[in-house]
Amino acid sequence: MPTRRKRRVAKPAARRRPSRAPAGPAAASRPAVEPPAAVTAATRMPKLDPRLAACAFRAAREARLAPAATRRGAAGTGAASRGAATAPRSLRAVPIGLQSIRAQLSPTSQRDLEARDVVPVLVESSAASGRGGVGAGLARVATEARRVSRSTVVARVPRTRLGDVAALAGVRRVEASVRLRPRVDLAHASALLFHGGARSVSQTGAGVLVGIVDTGIDATHPGFQADGQTRIVRYVDQTTGASYSPAQIDGGAAAASPDEEGHGTHVAGIAAGGGGGLAVQRYAGVAPGADLAVVKTTFDTADIAAGVALVFDLAAQRDQPCVVNLSLGGHWGGHDGSSLLERVIDELCEPPGRAVVVSAGNEGGSRLHAGTRLPYGADTPQRWVADLELSPRIVQGTAMGLLWVSVWTQREDDLLVTLRSPNGELFRPPRSGRQEADRSRFAVDVSHQVAAYSGDNEFAFGVFAVAEPDWLHGWSLIVEEDRAQGRHGAQVGAVHAWIADEAMGAFVNGYTRSHLVGMPGTAYSAVTVASYATRKAWESQDPALPVVDLAAVNLEDISYFSSPGPTREEQNKPEVAAPGQWLVSALSAQASADALPLWVRLQGAPYAALQGTSMSAPYVTGALALLLEKDPALHWGEMKRRLAKSCRADRFTTPSWNQRWGHGKIDVERLLTIDPTA
Amino acid sequence: MNRSPRDLLRGARPGSAASGPTGVIVAVRPEPSVEAVAARLHDLGLVVERTIGDKIVGTIDGARLADLRADPAVREVETSVRLHPHEPRS
16 A cells, blocks of 8 residues: 555645745845735736746846846837836746745756747636637737637747736636657656667567566456467466466466466566557566466465476476566575575576576565674673564454564574563573473464574574453563573674564564565575666546555655665675566456555556566566577576666665665666676 | 464464475485485375475475474475565555
8 A cells, every 4th residue: 555645636826825924124124026915816826837937937037137238139028028127927926935846846847948938838718708718918929829729729938928928818827838758657767778758679578488476467468468369378377286378378268367466467567568458558568579477376485486497497498598577575584595495596597598586575664674793702691682562463263463583693603592471481492493382361482493504593483462462562582692501602693583474563672674685585596676666646447536646655766665685694685676666567357456456557558556576576577588688698697797787876876785775776778788798 | 262372373383284285395415316315205295396406396294294304315394485475565
């Protein structure tokens, strides 16, 4: 859900209060611009749109500052020329501060307007102006005027006379004519896949297999068809065991494996959708020429591993380079790339021409991770405490608090990790194995094991509590140095704790805004992707919310939800950021209204706007498909190197890697043209 | 409450199934070969879905997980946990 949504109903400027007159002696000595009554009247009916108002103000200021002879020459004749040394009458009452704020609405078009001596405008007349409308008056002021409807005239007006147009009797509104752009997806413009409304690269992903392991796909969506045939070369449903060939998909058999969540269809559309279903393919994906292989997964790690392997096997059979997208994750394991799923991914990516792209996660604002570094060699044993709270929820029909938290410490360290319950009981895992404790109001499950791959320690705690405030709050993790019996205490001292899911609860203190990339995003070979914002408004199918305008979205900035890295081993994750906050892509016709409510569905098109690192990952998947079309034998290491080298930096990012942005914003055009030896 | 807190906790433990098929990824010592090890682990009840290098993806009855872990050819067993699509929840 968005943090804020509202109808885009422009608040009339008439209802805005004019700035209060400044107080003090200087203000008192300053002549009033207009009587208060005129101020009220003018601000209630601002006839010039904000861009024109600022433009006219600047013209008036320039005329005032210009030498007298020049002023006479430039100001023209009539009423406007007499008043040229001051602001046009219709503008005088509008506070300059407000003018300048409004002018910032569209800096580009504003500069365009102010660069012109004659400004194209649309003039709306009121019904009271009669059949002739404002045409006669306008003809005296404008260099050119043409009626385009009963109440609207398009005209070209000298910049210095905009105020005169607004002052004409019968004029209701004067609006700047601004140049619109082809409505290609904003994300493509930001990622420099498009320049001036057209693709800036020749690659389309042709000959590359894009794998989507997700909630399935609406195979009937026109974005996944070419010349009336499906572009999906294989669709496997792990939830039922079904597998569909292209002929079966074209025959409609894949309807038995619908994408009821809509997630996989949207993801596939971003990576490789063709943009079909609209007259203009404005919502085509990044690699619209790629082939698609889709696995509808159970989301169990074993099935995900099998799904990725299946796609790469298929690519090998077809002798195609391949990129697999995983817009999924979780907070199990060591967050260091050592889980078996992640090592499977590493192994599968080893041959050239293969990559796996993973979303960083959407826990950027969560309190899932807490950590510290205990100092080495302190005089007294060091101790760290992190408090927890459980979130009440329904599990198996019962209201309860249920939380799993894992504490990871380095193999070099001798640390004791203890769970303290709200009533002060202490639960410490055994040296090896697990123990359970059952109380009347809660139960705990504690375990300790040494991770086979890294040798680090994992202390896992499961907590169940009745859904009562006294038992949901007041839990603590206590980590202490163990220096008894020749033990060394903290050598490295790094301590990390993760709650498995933000629906379970949160840390109350000790939490960080780092180390929130989950698995398999921490896989060594995976390209892990953060999200930034490129869209904040669209026209929706929801009659109650026909225009969604999310004012809180800060375009081009990192998404609030994008999970920051690094990994537990301080490896750089994520690698890159891509558009992921409100991307328009294919809408599954099978998606329920619960999964994709009307307000995210676009008006008049089989497309929807969604956000998440789930959306930014397939953007990079598509970009890598373009890269593999160009150079099919690239190894993932080289793909990552080029991604890092080609990233775009701006005022939101930093010059080098950082834990939220990775190396910066993806620049598709540069990725494809970068000198391989650079 | 019909079930004890401990039962509820056990039921919600990630990757823990007291019985019934459990998804697993198993890292093995591939001697003499992964296929040979997979065949032997099949006798332990492991249903092999796929081998990927020295790893086997499959399912096994939760009650036999301990036997699987104890096999000398097995280096690591990771029980399958449920991940989720990356959509913001707020």
